[in-house]
Amino acid sequence: EDKVVQSPLSLVVHEGDTVTLNCSYEVTNFRSLLWYKQEKKAPTFLFMLTSSGIEKKSGRLSSILDKKELFSILNITATQTGDSAVYLCAIAGAGSYQLTFGKGTKLSVIP
């Protein structure tokens, strides 16, 4: 059975701090790893990672995948209060229609 474990489960930081969120996984026939941001509504897509060592970047957010050690990290630099959300990590197996999600990391950024 596919499995995704995220850590920490919650995190409180001050504006301007840099944070690193972790995601480890077990999956048969890995296809991709995805990060979503969830505020009080739909999970919104952040990144999809398929290859090891290639950093994906969008503004202050970046992510990288290590397929050998089976983990990914999501970095957020210069955090803002608008970054407060639950960050979800999910994996897709090749040819599968299911995403397996972790429980998420709840990030709170305080002024």
Place this chain on the structure above:
Amino acid sequence: NAGVMQNPRHLVRRRGQEARLRCSPMKGHSHVYWYRQLPEEGLKFMVYLQKENIIDESGMPKERFSAEFPKEGPSILRIQQVVRGDSAAYFCASSPDGTANYGYTFGSGTRLTVV
């Protein structure tokens, strides 16, 4: 493109009533997936449907839950005789093909509260 549309956004039901949740996929998408998110839990797969077909309902509770995606109209997730444990956020997603290889687009969810 209106995206994946779910309604209602919030639904309150008394124990024993029926809940009907609706999902209209993105234009051009014929594959629909329902996920449930319990408090403090990640999203869990419930069911995968194509038009007029249930492809995989392995994540659905065996009783009281059913889903359909008719030829015309939205996909419906129905919960009969709701209990407090059914209180959760129910998300629908759609894709143009039958894989999650590139992720999905999620709707805004229906938050069901059973009182």
